[in-house]
Amino acid sequence: MTSANPHEELATPSRYRITTLLFNPFHYVAGGKALLIGLAVILFIGWLGSLKNIHFNGVLSLHVLHLTFPLWAFLAEGVIAWVSMAVLLLIAGKIFSKTSFRAIDVFGTQALARWPSLFTGLLLFVSADALMRLGDRKVQQIRHPEAAIDSSVMDIVVVVLVVIVGISLVCWMVYLMYKGYSVSCNIKGGRAIGTFIVALILAELLAQGGFQGLMAVTQQHITPPAMTASQTAAPAMESLQQSGEQFVDLLVREDFDAAVAQFHPVMKKGLSEPALRKAWRDLMTQCGPYQKQLGSRTATQGDYRVAFVTCQFERATVDVKIVFDANDQITGLWFQ
Amino acid sequence: MKRMPTTCPSCAGKLSVKRLRCEACETEVEGLYSLPALANLDHEEQEFILKFIQASGSLKAMADHMNLSYPTVRSLLDAIIEKLNEKKSSPNKKDKK
Numbered sequence: 001m002t003s004a005n006p007h008e009e010l011a012t013p014s015r016y017r018i019t020t021l022l023f024n025p026f027h028y029v030a031g032g033k034a035l036l037i038g039l040a041v042i043l044f045i046g047w048l049g050s051l052k053n054i055h056f057n058g059v060l061s062l063h064v065l066h067l068t069f070p071l072w073a074f075l076a077e078g079v080i081a082w083v084s085m086a087v088l089l090l091i092a093g094k095i096f097s098k099t100s101f102r103a104i105d106v107f108g109t110q111a112l113a114r115w116p117s118l119f120t121g122l123l124l125f126v127s128a129d130a131l132m133r134l135g136d137r138k139v140q141q142i143r144h145p146e147a148a149i150d151s152s153v154m155d156i157v158v159v160v161l162v163v164i165v166g167i168s169l170v171c172w173m174v175y176l177m178y179k180g181y182s183v184s185c186n187i188k189g190g191r192a193i194g195t196f197i198v199a200l201i202l203a204e205l206l207a208q209g210g211f212q213g214l215m216a217v218t219q220q221h222i223t224p225p226a227m228t229a230s231q232t233a234a235p236a237m238e239s240l241q242q243s244g245e246q247f248v249d250l251l252v253r254e255d256f257d258a259a260v261a262q263f264h265p266v267m268k269k270g271l272s273e274p275a276l277r278k279a280w281r282d283l284m285t286q287c288g289p290y291q292k293q294l295g296s297r298t299a300t301q302g303d304y305r306v307a308f309v310t311c312q313f314e315r316a317t318v319d320v321k322i323v324f325d326a327n328d329q330i331t332g333l334w335f336q
Numbered sequence: 337m338k339r340m341p342t343t344c345p346s347c348a349g350k351l352s353v354k355r356l357r358c359e360a361c362e363t364e365v366e367g368l369y370s371l372p373a374l375a376n377l378d379h380e381e382q383e384f385i386l387k388f389i390q391a392s393g394s395l396k397a398m399a400d401h402m403n404l405s406y407p408t409v410r411s412l413l414d415a416i417i418e419k420l421n422e423k424k425s426s427p428n429k430k431d432k433k
Contacts, residue, residue, distance in 0.1 A: 030405035099414045
């Protein structure tokens with residue numbers, strides 16, 4: 001952002017303009033002062049991130065991860081990202097600038113350019129729990145596609161808002177990084193844009209490498225998402241599927257004693273071994289002899305997990321619906 | 337005080353000095369003298385150069401005085417240097433308006 005008369009600033013002291021402060025603060029401040037302010041911001045958001053496992057692990061990228069670092073590593077993440085970008089822009093400036101410039105200005109402006117990440121950090125701080133929950137559920141859905149794992153609508157809304165605002169803040173920061181480079185190295189136009197983009201890509205790769213190095217040094221790794229309380233109290237969906245299939249195998253072998261042994265006591269009263277035997281034989285009378293299992297799937301209904309085992313009989317296909325409670329006991333059985 | 341023009345208002349060519357006058361004894365000198373390089377700068381640019389010299393050539397002092405950053409002041413100086421070099425390399429080139 002420049003004044004309407006570019007010569008106005010040559011002779012008289014310049015007054016601060018709000019738009020220039022927001023979008024090109026380097027017009028007024030660079031060098032050591034910018035470095036101090038920027039470094040303070042970088043270290044602050046590193047500390048903030050340490051409180052909720054928010055990792056500013058790249059020049060632009062940031063994540064909420066199941067990855068606990070010591071505090072110094074969180075602080076180092078931001079420093080690595082800043083230094084990666086500053087060094088590459090310094091090299092670009094040395095190659096492409098027609099005039100001399102100071103390295104302190106490059107490092108200072110790049111540090112100060114990261115100040116919008118203060119808002120990004122605060123945004124993630126207040127929404128970290130929602131982000132973590134949604135991420136964990138998505139991972140569970142990928143691992144167990146047959147399971148019906150729902151995400152909270154509020155979590156989805158929060159994440160969408162965070163993404164929209166976050167992208168805006170990142171765009172602002174990238175613009176500031178570019179202006180810092182342009183001002184400190186006195187490079188303008190297409191040359192400035194092209195070299196900046198190349199430096200940004202390389203710096204992101206460099207910073208990611210630094211992050212991997214931090215993980216190696218701290219001997220930490222990203223842990224799988226922790227199961228929620230309701231999930232840890234229940235068998236994994238895979239074993240639930242197996243439990244359902246094994247129960248049907250008991251029915252097919254007519255080992256009704258073993259089948260009833262898995263019932264909840266209340267269920268035993270409602271469906272005894274003779275009653276189960278009769279129900280199974282009535283099913284085969286109606287649908288023909290049992291032939292094979294076609295497949296199985298699981299679902300959750302409140303605190304209960306349900307296994308559906310699809311069976312092929314001679315004259316029909318039947319879903320055997322088996323409901324398990326939190327203690328792996330069968331509380332419901334339907335032939336559908 | 338009126339500012340001395342350095343380019344022709346008709347064709348934008350560079351102006352030269354033809355007559356000089358002594359205010360004390362009213363002596364007039366006629367000839368054809370080219371303007372010094374600094375005279376071809378804008379008034380604000382000339383002020384910048386003067387202040388730069390008065391600041392002992394310290395861009396840092398200039399930046400503090402002008403409430404601008406060091407690289408900003410540096411780029412202003414570089415722009416003036418480039419302008420002077422252009423005029424030096426093509427002295428008869430007409431100034432673009």
